[in-house]
Amino acid sequence: MIGRVFHLTIVIYDSFLNFSGIMDNKVISDNNHMKKTVSCPICERLGEALLVDFDEDEHFPDAFRELEMVQWFDESHDLRRCPLCGTYYDFRFVTDNDIFQPTHTGEYRRIPSDEAERMVQEEKARLEKEKKEYRKKVKRYHGKVIRTLQEIERQIVEYLTDRPYEHVYAAEISKDLGLDIAVVEKALASLKQKEVVTEWRLSGLPVKYYICLWRSPKK
Numbered sequence: 001m002i003g004r005v006f007h008l009t010i011v012i013y014d015s016f017l018n019f020s021g022i023m024d025n026k027v028i029s030d031n032n033h034m035k036k037t038v039s040c041p042i043c044e045r046l047g048e049a050l051l052v053d054f055d056e057d058e059h060f061p062d063a064f065r066e067l068e069m070v071q072w073f074d075e076s077h078d079l080r081r082c083p084l085c086g087t088y089y090d091f092r093f094v095t096d097n098d099i100f101q102p103t104h105t106g107e108y109r110r111i112p113s114d115e116a117e118r119m120v121q122e123e124k125a126r127l128e129k130e131k132k133e134y135r136k137k138v139k140r141y142h143g144k145v146i147r148t149l150q151e152i153e154r155q156i157v158e159y160l161t162d163r164p165y166e167h168v169y170a171a172e173i174s175k176d177l178g179l180d181i182a183v184v185e186k187a188l189a190s191l192k193q194k195e196v197v198t199e200w201r202l203s204g205l206p207v208k209y210y211i212c213l214w215r216s217p218k219k
């Protein structure tokens with residue numbers, strides 16, 4: 001019941017903010033960081049920072065679920081933002097697999113916009129670098145074969161090269177590239193035969209595909 005009332009409050013508050021134009025991030029600068037979070041129904045429930053021990057049955061306030069994802073770094077670290085006032089929160093999930101006393105804790109803390117933006121930029125740069133290195137690797141392994149591929153096969157290799165180490169369903173490739181699924185499957189079968197692409201299978205699930213990079217580089 002409390003959750004429902006709270007949600008309703010947010011909806012009303014949200015409409016008010018949209019109407020009055022306060023939602024515009026430019027209007028809210030970091031200078032009034034404190035003021036805006038105090039008057040924000042999500043942030044005032046979250047507070048500046050919180051550390052919880054999940055093993056002790058502690059948990060985050062419901063308002064944590066209202067935050068939107070801004071940047072995912074890995075399974076245990078991401079950056080979120082309040083959809084109402086734009087305040088950033090750094091979130092970390094920490095697992096310590098100590099055999100005698102494993103612990104699972106989660107924590108978030110508010111961070112200033114410039115710090116959050118710097119984190120996003122750094123992650124972008126890191127991903128770009130990873131993509132470049134992956135592209136080089138794919139070229140080193142399959143460069144010769146890629147030059148002989150058909151247009152659709154080349155398109156698929158390009159698609160996978162853009163997603164370093166990801167395993168992708170044929171249906172996703174078909175949707176993203178706007179190609180008929182049968183055409184994609186035929187091209188994937190051909191790429192598999194040429195050992196450019198390989199399959200990842202888990203019983204009961206559709207097959208996923210990725211670029212095969214575990215053999216020694218072809219001369």
Ligand SMILES: [Zn+2]
Nearest residue numbers: 040043082085
């Ligand atoms: Zn807020």
